Amino acid sequence: MSETKNFTLAVVPGDGIGPEVTTEALKVLDAVAAQHGVTFERTEYDLGAKRWHATGETLPDAELEEIRKHDAILLGAVGDPSVPSGVLERGLLLKLRFTLDHYVNLRPSKIYPSVGSPLADPGTVDFVVVREGTEGPYVGNGGALRVGTPAEIATEVSVNTAYGVERVVRDAFARAQARPRKKLTLVHKNNVLVHAGHLWKRTVDAVASDFPDVAVDYLHVDAATIFLVTDPARFDVIVTDNLFGDIITDLAAAISGGIGLAASGNINPDRTAPSMFEPVHGSAPDIAGQQKADPTAAILSAALLLEHLGLTEAARAIETAVEADIEERTGAARSTAEIGDAIAKRAAG
Amino acid sequence: MSETKNFTLAVVPGDGIGPEVTTEALKVLDAVAAQHGVTFERTEYDLGAKRWHATGETLPDAELEEIRKHDAILLGAVGDPSVPSGVLERGLLLKLRFTLDHYVNLRPSKIYPSVGSPLADPGTVDFVVVREGTEGPYVGNGGALRVGTPAEIATEVSVNTAYGVERVVRDAFARAQARPRKKLTLVHKNNVLVHAGHLWKRTVDAVASDFPDVAVDYLHVDAATIFLVTDPARFDVIVTDNLFGDIITDLAAAISGGIGLAASGNINPDRTAPSMFEPVHGSAPDIAGQQKADPTAAILSAALLLEHLGLTEAARAIETAVEADIEERTGAARSTAEIGDAIAKRAAG
Numbered sequence: 001m002s003e004t005k006n007f008t009l010a011v012v013p014g015d016g017i018g019p020e021v022t023t024e025a026l027k028v029l030d031a032v033a034a035q036h037g038v039t040f041e042r043t044e045y046d047l048g049a050k051r052w053h054a055t056g057e058t059l060p061d062a063e064l065e066e067i068r069k070h071d072a073i074l075l076g077a078v079g080d081p082s083v084p085s086g087v088l089e090r091g092l093l094l095k096l097r098f099t100l101d102h103y104v105n106l107r108p109s110k111i112y113p114s115v116g117s118p119l120a121d122p123g124t125v126d127f128v129v130v131r132e133g134t135e136g137p138y139v140g141n142g143g144a145l146r147v148g149t150p151a152e153i154a155t156e157v158s159v160n161t162a163y164g165v166e167r168v169v170r171d172a173f174a175r176a177q178a179r180p181r182k183k184l185t186l187v188h189k190n191n192v193l194v195h196a197g198h199l200w201k202r203t204v205d206a207v208a209s210d211f212p213d214v215a216v217d218y219l220h221v222d223a224a225t226i227f228l229v230t231d232p233a234r235f236d237v238i239v240t241d242n243l244f245g246d247i248i249t250d251l252a253a254a255i256s257g258g259i260g261l262a263a264s265g266n267i268n269p270d271r272t273a274p275s276m277f278e279p280v281h282g283s284a285p286d287i288a289g290q291q292k293a294d295p296t297a298a299i300l301s302a303a304l305l306l307e308h309l310g311l312t313e314a315a316r317a318i319e320t321a322v323e324a325d326i327e328e329r330t331g332a333a334r335s336t337a338e339i340g341d342a343i344a345k346r347a348a349g
Numbered sequence: 350m351s352e353t354k355n356f357t358l359a360v361v362p363g364d365g366i367g368p369e370v371t372t373e374a375l376k377v378l379d380a381v382a383a384q385h386g387v388t389f390e391r392t393e394y395d396l397g398a399k400r401w402h403a404t405g406e407t408l409p410d411a412e413l414e415e416i417r418k419h420d421a422i423l424l425g426a427v428g429d430p431s432v433p434s435g436v437l438e439r440g441l442l443l444k445l446r447f448t449l450d451h452y453v454n455l456r457p458s459k460i461y462p463s464v465g466s467p468l469a470d471p472g473t474v475d476f477v478v479v480r481e482g483t484e485g486p487y488v489g490n491g492g493a494l495r496v497g498t499p500a501e502i503a504t505e506v507s508v509n510t511a512y513g514v515e516r517v518v519r520d521a522f523a524r525a526q527a528r529p530r531k532k533l534t535l536v537h538k539n540n541v542l543v544h545a546g547h548l549w550k551r552t553v554d555a556v557a558s559d560f561p562d563v564a565v566d567y568l569h570v571d572a573a574t575i576f577l578v579t580d581p582a583r584f585d586v587i588v589t590d591n592l593f594g595d596i597i598t599d600l601a602a603a604i605s606g607g608i609g610l611a612a613s614g615n616i617n618p619d620r621t622a623p624s625m626f627e628p629v630h631g632s633a634p635d636i637a638g639q640q641k642a643d644p645t646a647a648i649l650s651a652a653l654l655l656e657h658l659g660l661t662e663a664a665r666a667i668e669t670a671v672e673a674d675i676e677e678r679t680g681a682a683r684s685t686a687e688i689g690d691a692i693a694k695r696a697a698g
């Protein structure tokens with residue numbers, strides 16, 4: 001008789017379509033849990049726009065400390081037009097990523113043969129972006145003077161450290177080494193952002209000597225967007241800073257079947273705090289509560305969560321179920337729950 | 350008898366394919382000059398990698414002051430792998446843009462029916478990006494400490510002022526108002542870069558009241574990359590900051606027939622200094638000197654130059670010639686000079 005292992009999950013459904021897609025991700029997690037000998041004990045955290053309107057809170061420290069005690073975090077989406085832009089993003093989502101030291105923001109892209117790409121001839125696309133998650137222009141190190149006057153000045157400071165860059169670059173090299181093509185592309189803008197850019201470039205060049213079998217190249221971020229539409233098959237592993245990673249992973253999602261399929265993991269590779277899994281898409285307030293959102297990205301994020309917890313077979317079961325579901329998509333509209341049901345059924349085998 | 354008007358041009362061929370494409374742009378300028386009653390008196394400036402290797406100079410102040418005396422500047426491309434990344438870009442190209450106060454970096458995108466787009470179904474694409482040219486993360490306001498040690502820290506500061514944002518936003522509104530669709534999209538990332546982002550957003554909202562017939566919307570830069578591949582026809586005029594503008598205009602070029610066709614103007618709308626016209630593409634050192642570069646982007650940049658000098662008919666003659674040339678492209682390879690010859694011949698009528 002095998003023992004059942006229990007994992008604790010903190011669940012943050014969030015705003016907009018977040019709750020809907022999270023429901024389906026949890027449904028699919030439950031569907032695979034039993035046959036892989038695990039259970040997931042969930043605690044839901046009511047954070048986001050509603051909470052902020054009611055209490056003015058985004059993420060109180062006490063709740064953050066509770067969340068920290070879990071094995072992993074599943075998040076839906078954050079952001080709502082009724083809340084000033086940035087309040088929830090900075091106060092909730094980025095606070096989680098920064099405090100829990102999610103320095104590897106992992107975003108795989110793959111074109112499924114049966115899913116249309118807006119590209120006429122995309123080729124075989126299967127790459128992963130390792131986006132730095134705790135530095136860059138996202139640090140919140142900016143300010144404004146004389147706001148609302150003709151003399152206003154607003155700054156945003158991108159902070160990059162050898163410590164922060166090296167650890168994410170090492171992670172990306174290790175991922176590249178474990179893949180068949182063993183190729184790493186650094187994306188930055190080192191011809192303009194010379195201080196940050198040269199730190200990134202020097203770090204990649206230095207770490208490369210520990211990974212002699214990994215081929216390395218460099219692209220400016222503007223050129224990278226060109227290749228993402230003209231030759232996305234050239235990419236294997238991309239490593240880049242927080243802001244460039246934000247931009248190119250949305251583009252990557254767009255060329256590979258849409259933002260409805262793009263999963264992500266905010267990973268703390270040192271496991272000093274729980275990692276967090278969420279779809280790349282935002283809260284899409286325009287379609288919220290209408291069962292129109294595709295939960296596949298959230299479901300694939302749950303697969304990344306399983307993978308991170310070492311439940312590789314269970315992760316594969318979800319991925320296989322998603323692939324089978326995708327292969328049979330006819331274009332007929334299904335509700336969020338219908339897609340979740342179909343994938344859960346397949347994943348349960 | 351009509352008089353011939355003479356304009357003075359400072360020409361900076363630059364690096365890589367810069368000289369080749371500049372030769373063709375000048376050829377086409379000459380071809381249209383005569384019948385439009387103008388001449389162009391050119392002074393060529395030997396700036397770029399060769400000069401830097403020989404003298405260590407990128408753009409001495411004396412030469413900058415000479416260049417400033419011209420009616421306009423035509424630039425090829427800047428940057429070479431033999432020079433540390435950033436030296437020529439910051440010391441030459443950005444020094445020109447910043448010192449000559451090119452606050453409107455104008456980058457039109459258009460899909461010509463006969464030119465293949467990597468998009469399967471792009472629709473009718475005809476928009477223009479107004480990229481801010483004198484602020485943002487391009488100001489060079491960053492630094493590094495303890496370089497080369499494990500304690501290194503590198504920063505890049507994005508500087509945004511009400512003065513700088515309002516003037517480019519007003520320019521973009523005026524351009525939108527003059528176009529049939531009268532639509533302006535602000536692209537930023539105001540949910541993360543809250544100080545700069547809110548300054549941009551507030552400025553657009555305020556200036557909008559002076560342009561009541563222009564429809565305004567807002568997109569985060571990540572979402573904008575999605576729309577650029579899934580629905581580029583939705584855009585009319587985009588206004589955005591220096592770095593986001595850099596990124597999305599390369600993407601815009603990629604979806605609309607390639608970087609070989611993308612022209613740009615670095616414009617000083619107040620005419621306190623000459624404006625500068627250059628292709629969006631870089632110096633492409635890998636194909637330099639091989640007559641492989643498409644000079645069309647440089648030629649279309651010359652058309653923007655004519656337009657800026659008030660020579661609208663001459664500008665149209667070049668655009669019409671380019672369109673006719675493009676419509677007849679068969680895919681057979683032509684040299685840089687052959688393309689220039691063909692367009693010059695057509696433009697001469």
Ligand SMILES: CC(C)[C@H](C(=O)O)[C@@H](O)C(=O)O
Nearest residue numbers: 079089093246280540541571
């Ligand atoms: C919602 C927003 C703060 C977030 C980001 O910019 O990181 C999102 O775009 C993402 O990519 O996860």
Ligand SMILES: CC(C)[C@H](C(=O)O)[C@@H](O)C(=O)O
Nearest residue numbers: 191192222428438442595629
């Ligand atoms: C060469 C480089 C400095 C430049 C820029 O980043 O502005 C180029 O990419 C452009 O878009 O004109």
